[in-house]
Amino acid sequence: MRPRTRKPGTTLLCVGSILFLSLTAPALAIDAPETINIDVMSKFYGPVTFDHAMHVDYASCEECHHHTTGEIVADPNCARCHTHHDAKTVVSCSKCHVADRFNQEYISKLEDPELYHLDKPGLKGAYHLNCVSCHVTTSGPTGCVDCHALTEAGEKLYRTGAFTPETKTASGKEH
Amino acid sequence: MKLFTNERPDIPISNHHKEDGTQWTIKEKLLLGLSVQDYWKQFFRNPVNWLMIIICSIGIPLLLGRYIFGLGWVTHASNDYPWGLFLGFGLFGMVPLSASGFLLGTTVELFGRKDFKSIERLALLNGLLGYFFAVLFLEVDLGMWWRLPYPMVVSLGPASVLFLVAWHVATYLSVQIAEVLPAFFEWCGWLKGKRIIRKFVLGLTVAGIILSTLHQGALGALFTYAPAKVHPLWLSTNFQWIHFFCSSIFAGLSMVIIASTLIRNFMGWRCDDTFKNNLDYVTVGMAKGASFAMITYLIIKIVAVAHDQEWSYLLTGWGSYYMLELGVGVVLPMCMFAVGIRNNWLKLIRIAAFITALGIIWNRINTSLICFNWQMYQEIPHWKEVWITITLYSIYFMTYRFIVYRLPIVYGWQDGK
Amino acid sequence: MKFMEKLSRRRFLKSGLAATAAATVIKNTDSKASGNFEGYPDGMGVLVDLTRCVGCRSCEAACNKEQGLPEPEKPFNDFSVFDELHHGQKRRTDETAYTVVNRFDMPDFDHPIFKKFQCNHCNEPACLTSCFVNAYTKTPEGAVIYNADVCVGCRTCMIACPFYVPTFKYSSAFSPRIMKCIFCYDTRLKLGKAPACVEVCPQEALSFGKRSDCISMGRQRIRQNPGKYVDHIYGEHEVGGTSWMYISSVDFDKVGMDTTLPKEPILNSVKDFLAIVPMVLTIWPALFTGFHLLATLKDKVMEMEMEEKRKEKEGQA
Incomplete structure (x- = not known):
């Protein structure tokens, strides 16, 4: 077990959106954008402005970009196949991690007996799984709204803010 | 009532004709041959009736409240404990205690033991009323009580144990009504009806055994749906139906002993000599039957523990409780029956019958409430739930008494066999 | 003679x-009492990864909205609910919530484990087999759905369900019914879409797919992360298999799951x-x-x- 601290309130949805576009090796940093606006999935939470340049100081490329930037991949499960160090032409998260992970078409592709990457997270999962776990170990922000603000639709969904329940009694609770 | 029966030779009514040769009207029969004033006088003189009035005056509004404000208003039945006292006592307790109908029916009609004839009608009535009130308890507990006939006509789920219970209880209720009808026909003087039923008696009795075996067993089998919830000592998936069926035998017999004892002591005026003179003999006979059933029950209880390898549970607190239940509810009355039979101590037998009946109710409540969710918290029934249960039971008592007062159950109708 | x-x-x-x-x-x-039905071949399922869940309660919020359930007592981003106890028990599903997340503090860990819970949609559901009016249906898509129009309210399904899932609307006198998760059958599953809770989950703690793929996915995660998971997919075989399955880093009984359940369907007993x-x-x-x-x-x-x-x-x- 990797030690992590997770508290209910603080962890989540949040941190969001880091890996969106490309991180390249410092030498190539010139190709990498300074900031990335992650807004493809904003619905209940607003877009995230991801400071790519700042994150370059915290993590090496392959920690977020796996094998695509030409560094030696850290995860031993990846290293079994991805031994070549050639940088790929496309390194953005969304090119591999689809936003609509559970649509029928995608699910039926998993039937392919040749397919190894059965369990590749969707884009939202990829962001949160990667960002939150790192933020926990490096004491980065981990609360949902630390990275992205709730939209009105979000407040409505969570029944918070302007939509906070007034009555404190819900029927049937004692049963 | 005793007062009037001493004063007037023509009551209690046991034939169609008054002293002067005219016929009793139905209204007069209903009023037990008394004037309306006299009827109420005797009614209010009885302290038991006052108790009933008190119970019902609170219980009936509560009952109405259940239908207006919902089940949640009266019970502590919950998502963890879906069944409370209404079913734990009302269905699972009342049904075994009403096994008397098929037991005595079988004894008399099938095995030809005419010596038990004098108690047969009481046993049949006890069965009918018990089932009828078990259904009433169910009607209080069912969420959509107005859909009671759904499993029969609207949407059938025949693979379910409850489907079996529903059909069998419904069919058996009809069988029992048919079995008790002759008494009613005698009382209202329609002898043709009685003769018609007489022709079907054997068929009805056999149907009674089949249906009773299956639904008494099915009530037990209902708990085999919850193998992970009921404490293993109270649940044996292989033997559960036999446990429930076998225990219903001594439960039903004990209930007849109790009812006949109460009737003889408090309604002596209503019993005829045949009933009174035979009572001790049939009581001993039923006690014998009950004690045989009890020893059988004990053995299969032990077999079940052995079969399921549950000896280690006996050493826990639950095990002590289990042995307490069996000890007080079965072993003790069984020994009392044995001693009572040997020495012809009727009093001991009657006390034992009372303990047996309580023991059965205890066992059913243990299975459905106390040892259910044994690894979770314990649900305590709501006071309204308890009160409604007592109210319904009081209504059962009054109905029982109302019928025994009138129909030829513990006496023979004089004219027109 | x-x-x-x-x-x-x-x-x-x-x-x-x-x-x-x-x-x-x-x-x-x-x-219908066959007892060895192994589920529809193309039935869908969900793999719940307890190591990923962070207790954000987004699934509860999404479920509430999707199913039109009553307004909750507290907002869905109020985490004080994790400290609530009813009869000494953690929160459970009821007539106002088809799914709940609970927090389990682990003395050996520096972080708690969160567990989302809802109907597990058994292959051979006890609720269905115990129902005497056939109010329940296991659809080929994998959902166990309920028909309130024929239900009598006997609550035997609640007795039979080994997971304590069906709940009853005790508060209603005139239109009571069973309330339980239906895998968003009407609004999503039927159309080939993932249920609302899966879609909203930020951590992808819930993975939706064919039940058979969910099992492969679970096995792969267990194999590729040595030491991270307990080597068991809860629901693969429990009570004959369920459409919703769980993998965890701690023993399942430590997160309030019954590990004594039989492997065969409840009907068998x-x-x-x-x-x-x-x-x-x-x-x-x-x-x-x-x-x-x-x-x-x-x-x-x-x-x-x-x-x-x-x-x-x-x-x-």
Whole structure:
């Protein structure tokens, strides 16, 4: 077990959106954008402005970009196949991690007996799984709204803010 | 009532004709041959009736409240404990205690033991009323009580144990009504009806055994749906139906002993000599039957523990409780029956019958409430739930008494066999 | 043996008739009671990864919205609910919530484990097999759905469900019903879409896919992360298999899951009883009518003798 601290309130949805576009090796940093606006999935939470340049100081490329930037991949499960160090032409998260992970078409592709990457997270999962776990170990922000603000639709969904329940009694609770 | 029966030779009514040769009207029969004033006088003189009035005056509004404000208003039945006292006592307790109908029916009609004839009608009535009130308890507990006939006509789920219970209880209720009808026909003087039923008696009795075996067993089998919830000592998936069926035998017999004892002591005026003179003999006979059933029950209880390898549970607190239940509810009355039979101590037998009946109710409540969710918290029934249960039971008592007062159950109708 | 014939034929027929009537009533008792159904081949499922769940309660919020459930007592981003205890128990599903997340503090870990819970959509659901009005259906897509129009409110499904899932609307006098997760069948699953909770989950703690793929996915995660997971997919075999399955870094009994459940469907424990039903129906009538004939034989013989004597007397006279 990797030690992590997770508290209910603080962890989540949040941190969001880091890996969106490309991180390249410092030498190539010139190709990498300074900031990335992650807004493809904003619905209940607003877009995230991801400071790519700042994150370059915290993590090496392959920690977020796996094998695509030409560094030696850290995860031993990846290293079994991805031994070549050639940088790929496309390194953005969304090119591999689809936003609509559970649509029928995608699910039926998993039937392919040749397919190894059965369990590749969707884009939202990829962001949160990667960002939150790192933020926990490096004491980065981990609360949902630390990275992205709730939209009105979000407040409505969570029944918070302007939509906070007034009555404190819900029927049937004692049963 | 005793007062009037001493004063007037023509009551209690046991034939169609008054002293002067005219016929009793139905209204007069209903009023037990008394004037309306006299009827109420005797009614209010009885302290038991006052108790009933008190119970019902609170219980009936509560009952109405259940239908207006919902089940949640009266019970502590919950998502963890879906069944409370209404079913734990009302269905699972009342049904075994009403096994008397098929037991005595079988004894008399099938095995030809005419010596038990004098108690047969009481046993049949006890069965009918018990089932009828078990259904009433169910009607209080069912969420959509107005859909009671759904499993029969609207949407059938025949693979379910409850489907079996529903059909069998419904069919058996009809069988029992048919079995008790002759008494009613005698009382209202329609002898043709009685003769018609007489022709079907054997068929009805056999149907009674089949249906009773299956639904008494099915009530037990209902708990085999919850193998992970009921404490293993109270649940044996292989033997559960036999446990429930076998225990219903001594439960039903004990209930007849109790009812006949109460009737003889408090309604002596209503019993005829045949009933009174035979009572001790049939009581001993039923006690014998009950004690045989009890020893059988004990053995299969032990077999079940052995079969399921549950000896280690006996050493826990639950095990002590289990042995307490069996000890007080079965072993003790069984020994009392044995001693009572040997020495012809009727009093001991009657006390034992009372303990047996309580023991059965205890066992059913243990299975459905106390040892259910044994690894979770314990649900305590709501006071309204308890009160409604007592109210319904009081209504059962009054109905029982109302019928025994009138129909030829513990006496023979004089004219027109 | 003339009297035997006379007596038995008519009476036997009559009682036989009654028994047959009883038999037809419950004849098809075991038509569906097979007990080894392994789920529809293309049924969908969800793999819940407890190591990923962070307790954000987004699934609860999404479920509430999707299913049009009543307004909650507290906002869905209020995490004080994790400290609530009812009867000493953590929160559970009820008529206002089809799914809840609970926090389990782990003394050995520096972080708690969160567990989302809802209907597990069994392959051979106990609620379905115990229902006497067929209110439940296991759809080919994998959902266990409920039909409130035929439900009688007996609550046997709640007794039978090994996961304590179905809940009852105790608060309603006129339109009570069972309330439970239906895998968003009407609004999503039927159309091939993932349920609302899966879609909203930020951590992808919930993975939706064919049940068989969910199992492969779970196995792969367990294999590729040595030491991270307990080597068990909860729900793969429990009570005959469920559409929703769980993998965890701690033993399942530490997060409030029943690890003593049988591997076979709940129905199997009822089978012993169901098996005796046809036996009783067919053997009892003959057996007891036979008993009757034997028990009353002496009476009949005496009756016949009396009759003969009477006839003789009449003849003499």
